[in-house]
Amino acid sequence: MKKAGIDRRTFLKGMGLGGLAYLIGSHFRAPAQVTAATAQTARSLNIVDYLNSNRSIQNAIDDVQAAGGGELYFPPGLYYTDDTLVIKGDNVILKGANKTSSIIAARSFDISKNLLEIRKSSGRIANVKIQDLTLTSDARKASARNNDTSFYNHGIVLDASHNVEFQNIRVDHFNGDGLRFEDRNAEGGPDQVIITNSTFVACMNGLNTNDTGHSTHIYGGTFEFNAKHGINTGGRNSVFIKDADLEQNHMAGLRISHSSNIVVRDCTFENNARKVSLSDKKHAHIVVGDTAVAQNIVIDSCYFHARKMRYLISVERGNHISIANNFVDYADQFGTTAGAFVQVGQGCRNIFCDDFSYRQKPKVKRLSNHQYAVSDLKPSAIPSLPVPNESLRGFITRVEGGSGKRDAFYVCIKTENGGYKWARINLTDL
Known part of the structure; x- marks a missing residue:
């Protein structure tokens, strides 16, 4: 007769100590692939035809919208605009040959303008795609290339919308954000x-989600040399960042001010916080919860360049945060011996921090405040022990004592003969 058992997931649901691991394994599982279902229609226009007829980029966009959608193609070349371009219709595609040769540039100086706005006056805009283009207000691209002046405010403003994709684009040199979310x-x-595979450089923030919307997926790409952060996200629900490079930003490469459900995986962080004092807690590659509690965050399998840094990650206010499987290079060259791999503030709970891997022996602590990191990680009570098995190996649980009996703690271990059993933990009263 087969013994009744319990699988790993069911077991973890009932365990406080394993609860964070369960949270990571289920709530933060990223989709295998996410694509925007931008409508492809028979309508395809070439911007050259419009410019040769003394018509503008906006005239071409308007014609695509009037047809119910379609593609506006930009062959290799430099295309000027003297005003904000606006997409206000569904199913619109702006496509270049590639982001190094098809360039849309601001020509007139007006920092009150944005280069491209994707928004309707009311309701949500749907199914828009910007692909293989550079958008810039760098005066060097718009004139004699003899200075480095930004002509416009934000590069792209994305308002209330559904299913919008930016693929292989470059946005550079804006006084404001490269890509800014709004909800007017x-x-x-x-x-x-x-x-996907996009570059945001020399803006205020490369990407600023601006406390609005939800469900943002970032795959690859570079966020560098921005005056504030590579990515600034706050108030967002469900953000997934994978394989991105966040480097050379003047403040933190990634700021998560007060967000929920954020996954950062396989990313590279190098030479950030270039304009932040070394004594500041924000002298870090990643800053979490600096304005309010940020919760349900995973930072996993990332590369951190540690030289000249005070912290790799600074968590000021956080709850349910997992930091695991990360690698540190130049671990022996931190900018200050008062630093740590992870700075944990007093407003933190349920912080799980697995050890970092590194080549050089670090001269700083891995974790600044262990007491706050593990304050709420405790095994929950279950009525009886499940059948031990390989998937439960190493987990600890508590069997609650009845009336007049003390609680008992057990850990699942592997035995000499290759089987598994529960071993009771002997406790010594203080």
């Missing part, structure tokens, strides 16, 4: 935004 018509901000 109270529709909830952008929803289901995919950013």
